[in-house]
Amino acid sequence: MSKRQSAKYKIDRRLGENIWGRPKSPVNKREYGPGQHGQRRKGKLSDFGLQLRAKQKLKGHYGDISEKQFRKTYEEANRRRGDTSENLIGLLESRLDAVVYRAKFVPTIWSARQFINHGHINVNGRRTNIPSYRCKPGDVIEVREKSKQLVIVLEAVQLAERDVPDYIEVDHTKMTAKYGRVPALGDVPYAVQMEPNLVVEYYSR
Known part of the structure; x- marks a missing residue:
C-alpha cells in the first residue's frame, strides 16, 4: 500500500467517517478509531472538539492540505464579502x-x-x-x-x-x-456532512 493510500485510509479511521464515500474505506467495516483503544473513544466532544473535528474533516477531504495553506484560505474567505463559510467552500472548490x-x-x-x-x-x-x-x-x-x-x-x-x-x-x-x-455548500457532492460554520468558529476564537 502506498503512502498516499495509507494516509487516506488513516484519515477515514481517525475521523470515523468515510469522507470520500469510497467503497474500500476501512470505516465501512469498523466505525471506530485505530489502535487498541479505538472503540472506547466515543466520549462527548466539547465545542472546541467539534470545531476541531469539522476542520480536520474539511481539510482532510481536500487531501489534508497543510495547516498554513488551509488557514490562508480561511483568511481569504473571511476578507471577502458575504458568508465566510460559503466563501471558504467556494475557495476550496476553486x-x-x-x-x-x-x-x-x-x-x-x-x-x-x-x-x-x-x-x-x-x-x-x-x-x-x-x-x-x-x-x-x-x-x-x-x-x-x-x-x-x-x-x-x-x-x-x-x-x-x-x-x-x-x-x-x-x-x-x-x-x-x-x-x-463557484459553488455553494449545497452544490458540492460531499459524501458526509461538512460543517464549515464550525471551521469559521474554530479560527474565530
Missing part, C-alpha cells in the same frame, strides 16, 4: 486539484495533486503544475494530449461511486472540463 478530482480525470484528490505536479494538465491552453492554482469561472481545464490514454485517467472516468457536479461541465471524450461557477 483549487485546480479539486476541479480535476471533481471532473473524474483521476480517482482521488491525492492523485489529482500528483497528476497536476507531473504536468499532465493545461488550464486555458497553458500547462499548469500548481495544485493550489485558483480556477475562475469560465476556465477550461484539459488533460494534455499525451496523457489522455494513461490508465489512471481511463479508470477514473469509469468510476461509478461519484458523479460530476453541475458546476463543472465535462467532456470525457475530449478530456476537457469547464469550471462553470
